[in-house]
Amino acid sequence: MPKSMQRHPIDSELWDDYRWHLANRIVTVDMLRDWIDVTDDEAKAIEACAGVYRWSITPYYAALMDPADPECPVRRQAVPRLSEFEIRPGDDVDPVGDRQYRKTNRVVHKYPDRAILLVTRICPVYCRHCTRKFHTTNLDGTYFGDGEALPFDEDIAYIAAHPEIRDVLLTGGDPLSYSDAKLDSLLGRLRAIPHVEILRIGTRFPVLLPQRITAAFCEMLQPHHPVWVSTHFNHPKELTPDAQSACDRLLRAGVPVQNQTVLLRGINDDVDTMRALNTGLVRARVRPYYLYHCDNVTGVSHFRTSLRAGREIMRRLEWSTTGFAVPEYVITTTIGKIRVDGDHLSQAGGTVWARNAPGETVRLDLPDAGGAH
Numbered sequence: 010m011p012k013s014m015q016r017h018p019i020d021s022e023l024w025d026d027y028r029w030h031l032a033n034r035i036v037t038v039d040m041l042r043d044w045i046d047v048t049d050d051e052a053k054a055i056e057a058c059a060g061v062y063r064w065s066i067t068p069y070y071a072a073l074m075d076p077a078d079p080e081c082p083v084r085r086q087a088v089p090r091l092s093e094f095e096i097r098p099g100d101d102v103d104p105v106g107d108r109q110y111r112k113t114n115r116v117v118h119k120y121p122d123r124a125i126l127l128v129t130r131i132c133p134v135y136c137r138h139c140t141r142k143f144h145t146t147n148l149d150g151t152y153f154g155d156g157e158a159l160p161f162d163e164d165i166a167y168i169a170a171h172p173e174i175r176d177v178l179l180t181g182g183d184p185l186s187y188s189d190a191k192l193d194s195l196l197g198r199l200r201a202i203p204h205v206e207i208l209r210i211g212t213r214f215p216v217l218l219p220q221r222i223t224a225a226f227c228e229m230l231q232p233h234h235p236v237w238v239s240t241h242f243n244h245p246k247e248l249t250p251d252a253q254s255a256c257d258r259l260l261r262a263g264v265p266v267q268n269q270t271v272l273l274r275g276i277n278d279d280v281d282t283m284r285a286l287n288t289g290l291v292r293a294r295v296r297p298y299y300l301y302h303c304d305n306v307t308g309v310s311h312f313r314t315s316l317r318a319g320r321e322i323m324r325r326l327e328w329s330t331t332g333f334a335v336p337e338y339v340i341t342t343t344i345g346k347i348r349v350d351g352d353h354l355s356q357a358g359g360t361v362w363a364r365n366a367p368g369e370t371v372r373l374d375l376p377d378a379g380g381a382h
């Protein structure tokens with residue numbers, strides 16, 4: 010049911026239908042004024058987005074926004090702000106080197122035994138902090154160019170020709186932007202490859218539009234098991250009864266659900282919020298997996314914290330709650346995901362170096378790193 014703060018009550022049958030939300034996404038400042046008191050900064054930022062960045066918000070997610078508080082953590086993730094247009098030192102559209110490891114239109118093969126498949130660049134909400142903002146949100150970007158609708162033949166052939174790939178992660182964009190029928194066919198083609206042991210789907214629909222996780226969707230997944238889902242809750246406010254029910258439906262369908270959070274300045278960069286988020290996830294039987302340090306992605310870096318701030322939150326979290334309510338704190342680099350700790354990061358002067366398991370090192374461009382540990 011819509012929240013009472015919503016200004017135009019909506020019939021609950023429509024509210025429960027994800028198609029209605031997708032068809033009625035908020036894409037203009039006037040539509041947004043139906044939900045919140047839009048500030049000057051927000052209105053100017055929305056104007057500045059024209060021709061530069063996509064933005065859209067599902068009515069479901071808009072209903073979670075505080076209409077009066079521009080610093081509301083849900084609102085900050087979804088409504089553009091002018092700080093998005095300030096380019097900072099070290100900003101890069103692809104600091105983690107996705108493009109360098111891209112083997113076909115959709116396959117990024119960076120680690121030995123697993124690969125990601127960029128199913129689409131489309132999302133129900135364009136999160137302002139998206140790590141793949143160049144691909145999803147930037148109107149001049151996308152790895153696909155005009156290739157959004159291209160067939161998957163070349164990508165499936167790559168995976169079939171690489172027997173070391175035993176784990177395929179469908180991501181994007183959000184794969185659940187596709188219909189069940191399209192996903193069913195794609196999962197079936199991947200399942201037909203004998204060396205692909207597990208399929209993973211990275212989706213933020215449980216957070217942005219939980220109604221998308223229908224009984225029919227869960228049923229569709231059955232012949233494709235083992236299927237795992239990674240989702241992306243950043244704040245306890247997002248753990249609504251609807252969101253928890255969506256996770257419950259997946260879990261009951263035999264799909265383990267794990268969560269990946271991004272550490273975001275002013276949204277979840279304090280230990281109380283992080284504890285409430287992760288203990289809330291555990292109550293919902295969702296396993297906290299990664300806490301990502303916010304990368305120096307162009308248009309995102311105003312959300313970055315220092316590594317020291319992240320370490321301090323982790324130290325206090327580790328002490329004060331259930332062991333498995335504590336995610337792994339990592340930073341994504343061109344040489345892979347690196348644990349933020351003294352074994353993997355080192356500091357010389359003002360420079361932070363990262364080292365991966367094979368022993369490769371890379372200098373991190375973190376002007377405000379504030380120390381590794």
Ligand SMILES: *Cc1c(COP(=O)(O)O)cnc(C)c1O
Nearest residue numbers: 117118119120123124125178346
């Ligand atoms: C994160 C990521 C994966 C999966 O890594 P896990 O640590 O196994 O979750 C695979 N490929 C790429 C390119 C990634 O960024």
Ligand code: SF4
Nearest residue numbers: 132135136139182213
């Ligand atoms: S749903 Fe995921 S891929 Fe899409 S904009 Fe949000 S964070 Fe990025």
